[in-house]
Amino acid sequence: MSASSSESTASESLSGDSAAEVAVGPTAERSSNTFFGDVWVNFKRWNLKAVRNPFVLVVSLVQPIIFLFLFTEVFGNVAGEAVNRGIPGITYETYLVPAIAIQVALAAAITSGVGLVNDIENGMYEKVLVTPMNRTAVFVGKTASEVFRIGVQITIILGLGALIGAEIATGVMGALGIIGVGILFSLWFVAFSNTLAILTRDQESTIIGANLLQFPLLFLSSAFLPLGILPGWIQTFARLNPVTYGVDAARSLMLGRDVMTVIELTRFQSVLDGVVPGVAVLAAVDLVFGAVAVYLLSRASSSDVK
Amino acid sequence: MSSPESDPVGAPSHDGHRPDVNGSTVAEGERAIDIENLQVTYADGTEALRGVDMVVPEGEFFGFLGPNGAGKTTTIKVLATLLAPTSGAVRVNGFNVRAESQQIRESIGYMAQETSIDPELTAQENISFACEAYGVPRGERAQRVSDLLDLVDLTDVADKTAEEFSGGMQKRLDAATALVHQPPLVFLDEPTTGLDPKARNRLWEYFRRINNRGTTIFLTTQYLEEADQLCNRLSVILNGEIVVEGSPADLKRRVGGEILDVEIDTGGGAVDRSVAIATAFEPFADATVERTETGISVTAETARTHGTELLVALRDKGITVTGFNIRAPTLDDVFLAITGEHIEPEQAADEEVSR
Structure with a gap:
């Protein structure tokens, strides 16, 4: 402290300021925050963190981009022929881009749980619990930031895909549809990675657990090759794998025709026959995984003794 | 040195009058903390608190001492609404911890034992986030952030991410974020652990100042000198029960x-x-x-x-x-006489009390 004179100046200016606060009081002052205000505050925080965190960027964007280029370059000719046997007249680039869009969603979803674990480890989780922010809004804001990021990243993938020759038959509406499918797809894995985070409360276990699942889920699905040419056991697994439903719905939008492999629907006589079953299955899977994650999250943030 | 013309750690009000946060009787309003027969038993059967009674009047600088595992952090967590009491009546700022936890969260500041900051955000962003989380009016935020940065000596590194900071700098940043909303009651769970003497002295000065302006402070510490220097009154907890209470001078006389x-x-x-x-x-x-x-x-x-x-x-x-x-006698002698052991800051720093 410098001098006592500066002290007294400080108290004077202070009491002047706080005179206003007496009238308002802590509770009234606080009422400026709404549910959506709380969502926004957390949305902003997680966006900032995503930009700063190299893990987030590499895992959820760089890695899928590497896949996109390596797969099209290395397997393009061979896989292209196989694809053309089932769906004539399309390039492997066009076939692969929807799968990479789903991969982006999957990888970005892993970072959701990792973010939660980091928050628990560095004390921010508890710090936020002590604030008057609405707890649902806190979680919604964080998830909204992840969903937003997935949307941006799928857009980047679609743009890169177009650069290397992939075509979106359904145009801009189809592109928006693919982003929508990607986001809907991501939610169950967001929920799953948060579940892992709460159960393990450990960053490495969460990353390993979620990453370990990423590749089997992708390869044992219709993502990289048509199901028809894959071994029987893979086909069986693929029919139970949410990735198949996400990829087939996104791919139907990409190609402008029904390429849903598991569920045959002819009701709409359009691309919707390929999209609607996938969307329905994903929504159901989201609900189940989401319910588990919400239950665990609310238990973890409750003040009941454990 | 903090700037004299602007003070970020304002009192909840001037001339000793605190805003009537609960709107109920004056007698209740004068008690920042009122605990009757608080018991907390964990699911594994551990009785962390076995009937704690405590009253902290508004404006007091209250110190809460005890060996590791005695129940200090458990008590603070109950008061900060992070942990529900197994039984007992607990009121904070006049609000019931069970039924009115939201009102309590709005009217307290809490600095956890483990440094709690977002390492990926800058110092300035950490404080801004806290301002928004506590609903500091938009027009006041920028000033509040810069005043707090100045006060905890982080103005020069305001735009550096917190992961680049030393432990002491992170602790100071944490302290700043706990006070953005100028709460009438602040919980400080071992706020100066791991700080060098200069940083510790600076925080002490800061805590004294906010206390002088009427803010009630509930402090736990491993440093008996800190309790002696800062606190009007102390309580010592041992095995989940309060064993002695009084001013530092009182306690020393009891030796x-x-x-x-x-x-x-x-x-x-x-x-x-x-x-x-x-x-x-x-x-x-x-x-x-x-x-x-x-x-x-x-x-x-x-x-x-x-x-x-x-x-x-x-x-x-x-x-x-x-x-x-x-x-x-020093407080260490008091502590020894009561608990049969010296308080050991080094050892305490190793053992995390995270419950």
Whole structure:
């Protein structure tokens, strides 16, 4: 402290300021925050963190981009022929881009749980619990930031895909549809990675657990090759794998025709026959995984003794 | 040095009047914390708190001491609405911790034992986030952030991410974020652990200032000197129960007299013999005798008047006295007398009490 004179100046200016606060009081002052205000505050925080965190960027964007280029370059000719046997007249680039869009969603979803674990480890989780922010809004804001990021990243993938020759038959509406499918797809894995985070409360276990699942889920699905040419056991697994439903719905939008492999629907006589079953299955899977994650999250943030 | 013209750690109000946060009776409003028979039993059967009673009047600088695992952090977590009491009545700022936790969260600041900041955000962003989380009015945020940065000496590194900070800088940043909304009551769970003396002194000054302006402070600490310097009143908790309460001066008086430390040549069982001599020494009828590393330590009402006689008695029995010191009791002596052990900051820093 410098001098006592500066002290007294400080108290004077202070009491002047706080005179206003007496009238308002802590509770009234606080009422400026709404549910959506709380969502926004957390949305902003997680966006900032995503930009700063190299893990987030590499895992959820760089890695899928590497896949996109390596797969099209290395397997393009061979896989292209196989694809053309089932769906004539399309390039492997066009076939692969929807799968990479789903991969982006999957990888970005892993970072959701990792973010939660980091928050628990560095004390921010508890710090936020002590604030008057609405707890649902806190979680919604964080998830909204992840969903937003997935949307941006799928857009980047679609743009890169177009650069290397992939075509979106359904145009801009189809592109928006693919982003929508990607986001809907991501939610169950967001929920799953948060579940892992709460159960393990450990960053490495969460990353390993979620990453370990990423590749089997992708390869044992219709993502990289048509199901028809894959071994029987893979086909069986693929029919139970949410990735198949996400990829087939996104791919139907990409190609402008029904390429849903598991569920045959002819009701709409359009691309919707390929999209609607996938969307329905994903929504159901989201609900189940989401319910588990919400239950665990609310238990973890409750003040009941454990 | 903080700028004199702007003070970020404002009092909840001026001239000692606090905003009437609960709107109920004055008597209740005067109690920042009111705990009756608080019990917390964890799911594994551990009885962390076994009937704690405590009243902290508004405006007090209250210190909460105890060995590790005694229940300090558990108590703070109940008060900060992070942990529900198993039984008992707990009111904070007049609000019930069970039914009115939201109102409590709006009217308290909380600094956890583990440094809690977002390492990926800059110092400035961390404080801004706290401002928004606590609903600091938009127009006041920028000023509040820059004042707090100045106060905790982080203005120069305001745009650096917190992961680049030293432990002390992170702790200071954490302290700043706990006070953005100028709460009438602040919980500080070992706020200066791991800080260098300069940083600690600066925080002390800061805590004193907000207390002088009427903010109630509930502090736990491992540093007895800190409690002695800062607190109006102390409570010591042991095995989930409050064992003693009073001002630092009161507590020191309870030690019963003054303390005579005697350093001796410790070879050949000299310490044992010295203990025996001191215990049997008649002028110190009420003495308690402790072994120390270098000799013995005698606590007695008459330590000052008859101390030299003991030294003579020791010499007569062939013990070589190499040094002595008569002093008033410190809080460490109080702590020793009550809990039977010295508080050990180093050891305490290693053992995380995260419950």
